[in-house]
Amino acid sequence: MYHWLPFWPDTAAVNALPVNNLFIAELCLSGLIMLTVIGMMVTFCVRYRRESDVSRANLVEKTWHFEVAWTAATLGMFLILFVWGAAIYIWLYQAPAGDEEVYVVGKRWMWKIEHPGGQREIDALHVPVGKTIRLAMASEDVIHSFFVPAFRIKHDVVPGTLETLWFKADKTGTYFLACTQYCGLQHATMQGKVIVMSAPDYARWLTEQGVHESLAQQGEELFRAHGCSGCHDPNSTVHAPSLVGLYGTMVHLQDGSVRLADEAYIHDCIFNPRSFTVAGYPPIMPDFSGQIDEGDLLKLVAYIKSLSNPEGTGR
């Protein structure tokens, strides 16, 4: 079954509204430009066709006034579109601290989702309506792209880095989720659903998943299993930076640069520690790339983040 000629996607998130408005404005402007060009072309073609006898005297070959005016007008119009689009882009791509955090791993050819409470799902993402959802996204293999048309959001998920993205759905319902970066044979089926639920429904859904361990708790186990705690435990004798209260602070590195300790920073430090030696510490941390997969890494990130919560070990 299909709808006869769908024209417009759902608009179901706070993010989607300004993008949609900008798109409509650009559609109107494009229509105006097309109408002007077509109008001029048709008028001239009819009026000045070979068979017509109208006067061709005083032909204009060039007028700098006209050309400069037209150029300035186009440039001015383009600059307005530029500023409008850039302002929304900066807003879309700076993820605020979320009401809920969700971890997303792209893997050929599925989306693996992990909720902080430890709930896991594949090719489906359940979220509560009206809450800011912060996504931390990583890829196990190639570049994928996380795209929800109804929310007008998209971000590539590049292997070797961690990307953050946010949205705030404002309508309950089920929305299409796709991968828009070609990722191999079954790219076309790397699709899923985002299910936006009311707060009580969402709370019920979370409890129905039968999970005993939160993501941070799972991360803590990995933290011990991989020996991280040997050095980073506050009681350790090895001179390594403490991770308590790290998340969200500014870190001074050996090379003089300063980085915000966000999810991406923690991710990069574990997979590529030599590039992120903290000022005042010896570069002795081993490289864990290839030993920990992206799914486990996200659990470690969740654990390290939880060390900055007032409660100590997360939710």
Add this chain to the structure above:
Amino acid sequence: MSVTTVERVPQGGAPVSVEANYLTAEHTVASWLLTKDHKRIALLFFASITFFFFVGGFAATLMRLNLATPEGLLQPAVYNRMFTMHGVIMVWFFLIPSIPATFGNFFIPMMIGARDLAFPRVNLASWYVFNLSGLVVLYALVLGGADTGWTFYTPLSTVYANGYVFAAAMAIFINGFSSIMTALNFVVTIHRMRAPGMTWMRLPLFVWAIYAVSVVMLTATPVLAMDTFLLAVERFIGIGLFDPTHGGDPLLWQHMFWFYSHPAVYIMILPAMGVVSEIIPCYARRPIFGYAGMTIALMSIAILSFFVWAHHMFVAGISIYSGVFFSLTTFFVAVPSAIKVFNWTVSLHKGRIVFDAAMLYALGFVLLFTLGGVTGLMLATLAVDVDVHGTYFVIAHFHYIMVGATVSAFFAALHYWWPKMTGRMFPEGWARFAAILTYVGFNLTFFPQFILGYLGMPRRSYTYPAEWQSWNLLSSAGASILAIAYLLPLLYLGWSLIWGRKAGANPWGATGLEWTTASPPPQHNFARTPVVALGPYSYNPEDGSYITQEGTVHAG
């Protein structure tokens, strides 16, 4: 046409050349395969790219057949190979060489009053290198198959893809040298071999466009050679440039690839702009509006095209401030394009317009280019790009530019210069029908894809949710019309070679130097080097008269 065909009256009583024309001068196969005549090499290129156009078109036909239903027709692996083949062949083996290597090769020397290109042997070598790369690409994509898409994004192409990626990369590597040789030849020829009196500001706009595109080719194509070389090395021995598990950066590939491939988009469109700037004044029988502005616009597009590449990467995870910078430069590059659209349209004002096939194709070009342009503005707008990036919206946009505009201009050039190249007239009615059919078929194929894109249909997908079938079916139907429109000229142009009416030297009453010599041109173009007296496009719409660039006045 009401304009009388006037055979060239040689000035100063010089004897009319009795030299045989370039087609009949020699008859052996070797005389073609070893020719140093730019006109014959142009025809050799024409044969090669026509072949590749239909190979690429065949892949597109299979894709549209597959997408007519969500269930599809092809195996996923076959579909993925088809879109890779379509992209690689259409970009490097048709669009990039299309207008420069055929019409540029044939007409640049003739339009500036030269007897050949500066380096005829390099020109011939360029055709052989092109065919060599063509053989490798056929081996890679037809016999083997690669399924990475024409953009070869890492680490998919270097670590995960199974097909003949190495061979495809090598084909593109070799192909680049053909581009470089052709471009070098044009730059030197245009600088050094202009006839007396042919100053820079008297050059036809087609020559300016080819000059601009040659500069871009010369500077950008070596980067492509580096890209494909590094890709091959990475795939072969895994040096880890683009592989994050070896400390590489996948985005490095995208930066390097688009640093070539965005200028390449202008390599595909600039020559088309040049063609249309020749045709509109000729059939509107009036000078082009704002000649100087047109040359400035061409050169600014060529230069600005190097500063916009990361607009392909707004959602790839580049810094948001880079995104802002590249969005701004992209808006800047749209300004000269807007000037050109305006000037073409105003060039119809107070004309005495004839709607021959070449003109219909050219007017189609302007409309399709404008729609491709305004949707390009949407893509340059950061927030809108976040939404439509990687969807069919992008597919529709660049097909409006690269197929709608460039291929229309290619056919416009073909019809405009066909009598000069072959000495025969084609049946005008059929040609006008094909031009209109192209326009209708094209819009029917690609307009629905804008809507599909905004609905969220991802590109490079062999299947899609069922509610999008109506638009896809419409698009496939349009594609079948477009296929007929592209095949038709093959028939009536082929027919004209044998049965077509003989063409005079200047059947359209055009002003360029190429029309002052016989059709088909003699082996060395001009009996005597022409002396140029005035700029191009001296058409007078009041009485239909015109003056060729060497100063011969023709009554209307």
